Amino acid sequence: MIGRALTIAGSDSGGGAGIQADIKTFQELDVFGMSAITAITAQNTLGVHGVYPLSTEAIVEQIEAIGTDLGVDAIKTGMLFSADIIQAVSECIIKFKWENIIVDPVMIAKGGASLLQDEAVQALKEYLLPLAMVVTPNIPEAEVLTDMSIHSIDDRVEAAKRLHQLGAKHVVLKGGHGNEEELVDILYDGVNVSFFKGQRKSTKNTHGTGCTFAAAITAEMAKGQSVKHAVQTAKSFIQAAIEDDLKLGNGHGPTNHWAYQRRQRGGN
Ligand SMILES: Nc1ncnc2c1ncn2[C@@H]1O[C@H](COP(=O)(O)OP(=O)(O)OP(=O)(O)O)[C@@H](O)[C@H]1O
Numbered sequence: 680m681i682g683r684a685l686t687i688a689g690s691d692s693g694g695g696a697g698i699q700a701d702i703k704t705f706q707e708l709d710v711f712g713m714s715a716i717t718a719i720t721a722q723n724t725l726g727v728h729g730v731y732p733l734s735t736e737a738i739v740e741q742i743e744a745i746g747t748d749l750g751v752d753a754i755k756t757g758m759l760f761s762a763d764i765i766q767a768v769s770e771c772i773i774k775f776k777w778e779n780i781i782v783d784p785v786m787i788a789k790g791g792a793s794l795l796q797d798e799a800v801q802a803l804k805e806y807l808l809p810l811a812m813v814v815t816p817n818i819p820e821a822e823v824l825t826d827m828s829i830h831s832i833d834d835r836v837e838a839a840k841r842l843h844q845l846g847a848k849h850v851v852l853k854g855g856h857g858n859e860e861e862l863v864d865i866l867y868d869g870v871n872v873s874f875f876k877g878q879r880k881s882t883k884n885t886h887g888t889g890c891t892f893a894a895a896i897t898a899e900m901a902k903g904q905s906v907k908h909a910v911q912t913a914k915s916f917i918q919a920a921i922e923d924d925l926k927l928g929n930g931h932g933p934t935n936h937w938a939y940q941r942r943q944r945g946g947n
């Protein structure tokens with residue numbers, strides 16, 4: 680049977696991040712994509728112009744519709760916006776006994792708009808992180824979740840260990856917000872630390888990199904791959920998507936969701 684992946688996240692009208700990035704990534708990696716929308720954003724490459732959260736009833740109904748019929752092999756959470764939404768989503772995950780949960784703890788959009796209310800951070804730590812098979816913070820998100828500032832690679836390892844203590848079984852701390860030429864994402868599984876390296880491309884077209892990367896991990900896990908293998912493929916997927924950017928819009932443009940498969944087929 681084909682792998683089934685569900686994204687529980689916000690809609691990005693501009694198509695580069697959120698639900699749209701996730702579904703495009705699922706499709707490219709050959710899994711069947713489904714969605715439960717948490718909020719509508721009016722968004723383009725210049726920023727977030729409006730945020731309209733859905734009621735928890737509407738969100739739970741979408742998840743239940745999927746859980747009681749199609750079923751899922753892996754789930755990604757993205758923009759969850761409020762403590763109430765986080766709690767409702769966590770209860771659904773427990774109810775359906777879903778285990779392959781990839782939590783992308785989205786907090787702030789590239790242009791600075793808040794996609795998670797401040798008071799929801801505690802709910803994220805209390806309800807959702809303990810359910811996470813993988814959590815994928817960027818450096819600022821890891822700082823908020825661990826209450827520590829992160830400068831060195833040693834700090835990143837320490838932050839990953841603290842996030843593991845909060846209940847996430849695997850921590851992928853992304854290095855996009857560092858400034859080194861060679862990007863380093865780290866994976867901590869409670870015992871070992873692995874390093875995933877990539878070349879930084881100098882580009883403003885990085886809208887949706889975090890969503891796309893976490894969606895690629897989710898897709899691979901929906902196909903039954905190990906976390907380590909899923910992160911390796913996701914790294915190649917996002918590296919290609921950033922390198923072959925589409926140059927759309929006037930601000931932070933989207934990445935290229937076709938790039939990885941085109942390269943696999945030997946095209947460009
Ligand atoms: N300029 C870049 N060149 C190559 N890879 C990058 C670049 N920026 C980010 N990445 C990679 O993209 C993935 C997402 O990382 P990042 O830290 O940017 O996530 P994020 O902050 O959640 O995304 P965003 O900044 O879009 O919110 C990571 O694997 C990271 O190493």
Ligand SMILES: Cc1ncc(COP(=O)(O)O)c(N)n1
Pocket residue numbers: 688689690691696697698720722757758785787788789794885886887888889890891
């Ligand atoms: C609806 C929505 N969800 C998430 C993000 C963050 O995007 P990313 O961190 O991948 O750039 C976004 N800008 N909009």
